[in-house]
Amino acid sequence: MKQLAIQLENVTKVYKGKKAVDDLSLSIERGTVLALLGPNGAGKTTTISMILGLQQPTSGKIKLLGGNPRDSEVRNRIGAMLQDVSIIDNLKVSETINLFRNYYTNPLSLAELLRISGLENEKNKMAASLSGGQQRRLGFALAAAGDPEIIFLDEPTVGMDISSRQLFWDTIRAMAGKGRTVVLTTHYLEEADNLADRIVVINNGKLIADGTPSEIKAGTTGRVISFTAGVSVKSEMLLAIPGVVDVEWSGRRVKLHSNDTDTLIRVLIEKRIEMHDIEIQSGGLEDAFQTLVDNTNVLKGVV
Structure with missing residues (x-):
C-alpha cells in the first residue's frame, strides 16, 4: 500500500465570514501527479497555502508527509513555486539558485537545476533582468532546489514559451518517474490532461470531482462514437437504441453520444447498422471542467 503524501480532513478556511475552503477532505498518495483545478476564486491557492503551512485552517486537520506542514523537517522535504516569484536584487541567476540550494540538506546540483529550468545560457545574467517567462523558470529551479519529495506548482507555465513548457512537462514526468509527488494548479487544461494521473x-x-482525466471526461461529457452512416440509417433508429443520449449529423457523418460506448458499439454491430470509418472519442477536459463548474454554480444559485 502506498504511503500518503498529503492528508486533508474536513478542512475549512473562513475569511470575513465567507468560506474560501469548505469542509474539504483529500488524501494524495506519494508518487501522484495531481492537478488541482477550479475557476478563479474557487479556493485553490488558499488550499495550497494551508497545505504548505503558510495559512492555518479555521477548522480541520492537515498532514504533509505524515507531519505538521510547519515543521522544519517537513519543509526540508518539499518545494513550492507560487504565482509570484520574488527576485533578489543584485544576484545572478546562478547565485540565486545556489542561495536556495544552501537552505536544504540534500540539494540538487546547480548544473542540474539550470538544465531542468532551461536557464543554462542565462546563469550569469542578473536575475532581475530576466523576462517574465524566464523568471517563472527560475521559480521552478528554486522550488526544485532541495530535490523535494513533494513539489507544489501554482500556475507554473504562465508566460513560458512553447519550448520552455515542453521542457517543464518532460521534467515533471521525470520527477514522477522517480516517485516524487507533484501538485499543480493550472488554467491550461491541456497541461492538466497531459501531465496529471489524478485531477x-x-x-x-x-x-466537486476527483478522478483520472479519463474518468473526469467520461463522467461529465460522456463519450462519442462517430461513423459514416449508410443511406438506410435514420435518426429514429439510432435514438431507439438503448444508451444513445444524442445524435448529431453532418452530411452522412453521425455522432452518437453515450455514457457506455463499449456496450453501444456492440449493439450497433449486432443490429447490423450500416457504418464505416468508426471512431470513439471522449469529450475534452475543457468541456468536462466547464460542465462541472456550471452545474455546481446552478445548484448554489450563482447563475
Whole structure:
C-alpha cells in the first residue's frame, strides 16, 4: 500500500465570514501527479497555502508527509513555486539558485537545476533582468532546489514559451518517474490532461470531482462514437437504441453520444447498422471542467 503524501480532513478556511475552503477532505498518495483545478476564486491557492503551512485552517486537520506542514523537517522535504516569484536584487541567476540550494540538506546540483529550468545560457545574467517567462523558470529551479519529495506548482507555465513548457512537462514526468509527488494548479487544461494521473476539481471551496482525466471526461461529457452512416440509417433508429443520449449529423457523418460506448458499439454491430470509418472519442477536459463548474454554480444559485 502506498504511503500518503498529503492528508486533508474536513478542512475549512473562513475569511470575513465567507468560506474560501469548505469542509474539504483529500488524501494524495506519494508518487501522484495531481492537478488541482477550479475557476478563479474557487479556493485553490488558499488550499495550497494551508497545505504548505503558510495559512492555518479555521477548522480541520492537515498532514504533509505524515507531519505538521510547519515543521522544519517537513519543509526540508518539499518545494513550492507560487504565482509570484520574488527576485533578489543584485544576484545572478546562478547565485540565486545556489542561495536556495544552501537552505536544504540534500540539494540538487546547480548544473542540474539550470538544465531542468532551461536557464543554462542565462546563469550569469542578473536575475532581475530576466523576462517574465524566464523568471517563472527560475521559480521552478528554486522550488526544485532541495530535490523535494513533494513539489507544489501554482500556475507554473504562465508566460513560458512553447519550448520552455515542453521542457517543464518532460521534467515533471521525470520527477514522477522517480516517485516524487507533484501538485499543480493550472488554467491550461491541456497541461492538466497531459501531465496529471489524478485531477481534483473544486468550486466555491468544495470538492466537486476527483478522478483520472479519463474518468473526469467520461463522467461529465460522456463519450462519442462517430461513423459514416449508410443511406438506410435514420435518426429514429439510432435514438431507439438503448444508451444513445444524442445524435448529431453532418452530411452522412453521425455522432452518437453515450455514457457506455463499449456496450453501444456492440449493439450497433449486432443490429447490423450500416457504418464505416468508426471512431470513439471522449469529450475534452475543457468541456468536462466547464460542465462541472456550471452545474455546481446552478445548484448554489450563482447563475
